[in-house]
Amino acid sequence: AQTVTQSQPEMSVQEAETVTLSCTYDTSESDYYLFWYKQPPSRQMILVIRQEAYKQQNATENRFSVNFQKAAKSFSLKISDSQLGDAAMYFCAYRSALGETSGSRLTFGEGTQLTVNP
Amino acid sequence: EAQVTQNPRYLITVTGKKLTVTCSQNMNHEYMSWYRQDPGLGLRQIYYSMNVEVTDKGDVPEGYKVSRKEKRNFPLILESPSPNQTSLYFCASSLEARSNQPQHFGDGTRLSIL
Numbered sequence: 001a002q003t004v005t006q007s008q009p010e011m012s013v014q015e016a017e018t019v020t021l022s023c024t025y026d027t028s029e030s031d032y033y034l035f036w037y038k039q040p041p042s043r044q045m046i047l048v049i050r051q052e053a054y055k056q057q058n059a060t061e062n063r064f065s066v067n068f069q070k071a072a073k074s075f076s077l078k079i080s081d082s083q084l085g086d087a088a089m090y091f092c093a094y095r096s097a098l099g100e101t102s103g104s105r106l107t108f109g110e111g112t113q114l115t116v117n118p
Numbered sequence: 119e120a121q122v123t124q125n126p127r128y129l130i131t132v133t134g135k136k137l138t139v140t141c142s143q144n145m146n147h148e149y150m151s152w153y154r155q156d157p158g159l160g161l162r163q164i165y166y167s168m169n170v171e172v173t174d175k176g177d178v179p180e181g182y183k184v185s186r187k188e189k190r191n192f193p194l195i196l197e198s199p200s201p202n203q204t205s206l207y208f209c210a211s212s213l214e215a216r217s218n219q220p221q222h223f224g225d226g227t228r229l230s231i232l
Contacts, residue, residue, distance in 0.1 A: 009158075021229055035220060042225075043225060043226040044223065044225055044226075045226075047220045049178060050220060072154060081138045091160055091161065093161075097218075105163040105176055106151075106163070106221060108160035108161040108162070110159060111158075111160055
């Protein structure tokens with residue numbers, strides 16, 4: 001079974017600075033998808049960024065980018081120019097590409113609570 | 119507006135009193151799923167459905183039931199709730215099970231079982 005680990009329960013960053021959230025995962029599969037979700041105090045689950053395992057190029061969405069290291073099974077999220085609105089719980093998630101065998105569940109990490117200081 | 123709608127958003131109830139949390143999506147998605155979120159554990163899948171009348175257990179199915187009689191609806195049933203089912207619950211959907219498209223989440227239901 002796949003597992004996802006976020007080793008930083010809490011992180012803080014100064015407004016306008018850059019912060020990196022860590023995520024590692026364990027899988028024997030070669031084809032899968034990785035996601036970062038943001039959960040603000042409103043409890044909504046908001047997709048931040050996604051990465052297909054077969055793509056070598058790291059995904060980027062505006063101020064958010066990832067460092068995907070497939071061999072190391074690492075998927076970190078970098079937030080540049082942090083804003084107060086970035087304060088939230090961030091979840092890393094894994095999804096197998098083999099939908100029929102695993103139910104395509106999202107396997108989540110424990111979450112990292114990000115605080116942005118003004 | 120494309121969305122996943124859960125009801126209720128909050129519920130406080132007592133042990134043993136049957137309850138249903140409804141979930142409806144308007145995106146014609148085939149795949150639907152229920153998760154529970156607990157501190158320090160992230161989100162864990164309870165049940166999922168690949169299509170109408172096709173459901174299967176996720177990682178933590180004990181104490182829960184689901185049904186998928188219509189494509190848009192996927193209710194979560196707790197027939198005899200217990201305090202260890204106090205949690206934040208999310209319904210999610212995606213176009214298909216193997217798609218790389220992300221799952222769309224509802225706004226969550228906070229259940230407290232006394």
